[in-house]
Amino acid sequence: MTATMGMEILVVLFGAIALFGVRVTDPPALAFLGGVVLIVLLATGIRLARYSWGYWYSGALQVLLLATGFVEPLAAVTAAIFVGFWIYSLVRGRQLDEAKRRHFAENPTDQEK
Numbered sequence: 001m002t003a004t005m006g007m008e009i010l011v012v013l014f015g016a017i018a019l020f021g022v023r024v025t026d027p028p029a030l031a032f033l034g035g036v037v038l039i040v041l042l043a044t045g046i047r048l049a050r051y052s053w054g055y056w057y058s059g060a061l062q063v064l065l066l067a068t069g070f071v072e073p074l075a076a077v078t079a080a081i082f083v084g085f086w087i088y089s090l091v092r093g094r095q096l097d098e099a100k101r102r103h104f105a106e107n108p109t110d111q112e113k
Contacts, residue, residue, distance in 0.1 A: 001058065004082065004085045004086045004089050005042050005045055005046050005061075006040055006057065007082065009042050010028070010076060011082060012065075015025065015038060015068070015078070016031050016032050017033065019035075019071065019075075024071060024072055025071070034071075038061075038065070040063070041061055042061060045058045045061050062083045063083065063087055065079040066079045070086050
């Protein structure tokens, strides 16, 4: 999940540059400001992912990324793809954690290193 959010930071950076270039916002610097705010929120989400409530924070950020489609419709397409990656990593990560827990419960001599 954190790797996906790290990639989203890059997408937001390049998206802000693109929105600035095509002058979607007025003033154009607003695209950079919005991009910086999203990047800071995503970076914070990466740090908060270790807590159970961090998943809810990250989920709210995914909704916020989808809302960028109101500024530029193609941004919603890109955001939807990354939200799919985020959901997959969330589900698969929980499955792997459970399998790891089961393995160490069945094999107590195997020490996690």
